[in-house]
Structure formats: structure tokens, C-alpha cells
Amino acid sequence: VSFLAHLQAVVSQVDGALACSVMGFDGIPVETFQDQAAADLDLGTTWVEYAAVLAQLKNAAPLLKTGGVAEVSINTEKVITVMRLVSPDYFVVLALKPDGNYGKGRYALRIAAPKIRDEL
């Protein structure tokens, strides 16, 4: 089982992609592919925080009249982050430069999510 090929495929096909990871809702990555150009970027703290947000939204879903959460994006001045649920226990996260191809990033995660799910 190798998630890494899927994660690397996402990063390589999306302009401005920095890193892509499969992680649990505790924010601990199962596997990460980080672009060498982004090696200095410490995404760990941010991802733990974002994972907590995603977990909160997942747990709130039964209360909401707008359906279960499928995708969340959190954008700061420095990094665009797109997350997509893969299974009840895992999600995939993609970090992009602020001028990266956001639409392509969302699309790439949508395509990758079922492939990653099949390998979990």
C-alpha cells in the first residue's frame, strides 16, 4: 500500500502546490509528500489546528440542515489549504501558495480521494 504516489501526483499536477498529506482527525499524518521547494515550510502546527476544525465540523454535521461536510478550505496570507474527507477516520489535505491553482487543487483532491480511500 502506497499513498505516496497519489499524494505526489496531486502535488505535481497542481501549479503552486506545496505539500499533500493523508491524515487522521487528530492531525497526525499517515503519509505526506512535500515539494522540495517547500521543505522549509512548517505545516505541522497548522494542520493539527485544521484537523481539529474538520473534526468539529464532522461531529456537528448531524445537527446541520445543510448536509455532511465534504470539503473545507482555509486560506491565509501565506498558504491556501484544501481538505477533503476520505473516510470517517481520514482526510486528505493540500497546501498551495496563495497564487497557486486553487480550482485545479480542489479537482485533484476530488479525484484522488476515492483512490486513497481504496487503499486505506
Added chain:
Amino acid sequence: VSFLAHLQAVVSQVDGALACSVMGFDGIPVETFQDQAAADLDLGTTWVEYAAVLAQLKNAAPLLKTGGVAEVSINTEKVITVMRLVSPDYFVVLALKPDGNYGKGRYALRIAAPKIRDEL
């Protein structure tokens, strides 16, 4: 002071837009424009939950190495929601149909945010 014109302008220029609101981080709307076609849609519970998420991210920002959160998007099977910070106390939120024009929605909020801030 009327936010309503700005909110209505956002909804009218974005295909698939359902409602646009200025609200505090407690999830209480200051002003809302909801498309008549979406009058049945109860967004209140969802927005209170999303406001809590946004508040959590705003408070966590000093801890994160990726900068302050400017925009958050939460997408379910039924509704796409884009939120953008307007001031330390308020944000603007746009709800769209799942097939609505997401990119245009983000753009419209980016343009509307400073105009709304000027009126707060």
C-alpha cells in the same frame, strides 16, 4: 448605513448564490440578504456552527506559522459556503448551490469586504 445593498449586489452577481450575510463571530447576523428562491433554506444553525469554527481559527492564528486566516470555505452536499473576515469582530458569509459559481463568489466577497468594513 445599509449593508443590504452590498449583500444584494453579491447575491445578484454570482450564479447560484442563495444568501449573503454580515455577522459577528457569535453567529448572529447583522444583516442578511436571502434570495427568494432560497427562502425555505434554514441556514441559521449552520452559520452559528461555522461562525464558531471561524472564531476558533481566528484565535489560533497567532500560534500558526502560516499567517492569519482571511477566508474559509465549507462545502457540503447541499450548500457551498464562503466566509471572509471583514474586521476583528465581523465576517461576511455567502451561501451557494453546489453547482454555483464558486470562483466568482470568492471574488465578489473579496471586493465587498472592504466596502462593508467602511460602513461598520
